[in-house]
Amino acid sequence: LAKTTQPISMDSYEGQEVNITCSHNNIATNDYITWYQQFPSQGPRFIIQGYKTKVKNEVASLFIPADRKSSTLSLPRVSLSDTAVYYCLVGASDYGGYNKLIFGAGTRLAVHP
Amino acid sequence: GAVVSQHPSWVICKSGTSVKIECRSLDFQATTMFWYRQFPKQSLMLMATSNEGSKATYEQGVEKDKFLINHASLTLSTLTVTSAHPEDSSFYICSAGPRRSDTQYFGPGTRLTVL
Numbered sequence: 001l002a003k004t005t006q007p008i009s010m011d012s013y014e015g016q017e018v019n020i021t022c023s024h025n026n027i028a029t030n031d032y033i034t035w036y037q038q039f040p041s042q043g044p045r046f047i048i049q050g051y052k053t054k055v056k057n058e059v060a061s062l063f064i065p066a067d068r069k070s071s072t073l074s075l076p077r078v079s080l081s082d083t084a085v086y087y088c089l090v091g092a093s094d095y096g097g098y099n100k101l102i103f104g105a106g107t108r109l110a111v112h113p
Numbered sequence: 114g115a116v117v118s119q120h121p122s123w124v125i126c127k128s129g130t131s132v133k134i135e136c137r138s139l140d141f142q143a144t145t146m147f148w149y150r151q152f153p154k155q156s157l158m159l160m161a162t163s164n165e166g167s168k169a170t171y172e173q174g175v176e177k178d179k180f181l182i183n184h185a186s187l188t189l190s191t192l193t194v195t196s197a198h199p200e201d202s203s204f205y206i207c208s209a210g211p212r213r214s215d216t217q218y219f220g221p222g223t224r225l226t227v228l
Contacts, residue, residue: 032215032216034215034217041204041222041224042222043117043119043208043220043221044157044206046216046218049215087157091215091217092215100159100162101147101159101217103156103159104156105156106156
């Protein structure tokens with residue numbers, strides 16, 4: 001059973017900001033929140049990861065409230081090339097390895113001209 | 114970020130044959146790697162956890178005798194689809210993460226088509 005819940009699909013237009021929210025009510029204390037982007041016939045690509053508060057990198061921002069039961073991926077000024085499926089996952093490293101990641105359905109983002 | 118590669122990127126085989134897919138961590142060591150399968154328009158489904166130097170752990174419903182996993186070194190895991198059938202046609206993806214890191218990186222995937 002996936003640990004996360006996201007909207008199935010979203011639509012946007014070029015140049016707009018897109019916010020995708022993910023629910024993870026049962027997140028464990030050690031879990032990190034990671035977002036991936038996947039294009040057709042490619043492996044998921046790492047976008048951003050955070051534990052709490054706000055994280056920002058050159059492509060996205062990640063907002064995590066204090067209770068950590070949800071997170072929001074923010075993509076500034078999207079372009080057509082941002083059309084993809086976005087996955088939110090929670091997990092953490094373990095002493096002997098890494099806790100497995102269980103994928104939910106993801107959010108299919110379509111960016112229109 | 115860390116780099117994970119897969120080989121081959123695609124393969125076509127006849128029904129009944131076996132196919133081996135390699136997953137390599139190029140710039141880090143990985144004691145644990147994961148294998149996923151993805152059907153068209155669907156999400157990734159975890160098949161098994163590959164553990165270096167020990168037996169793989171399979172998810173419920175995944176036949177361990179059909180999907181053989183070997184993790185012989187800290188940078189290489191292999192998935193062998195034995196006696197492949199058309200229903201095994203899918204996109205196979207592996208992932209790995211550096212030790213003591215909380216980030217998993219995914220390979221580019223291998224498209225398997227069984228005729």
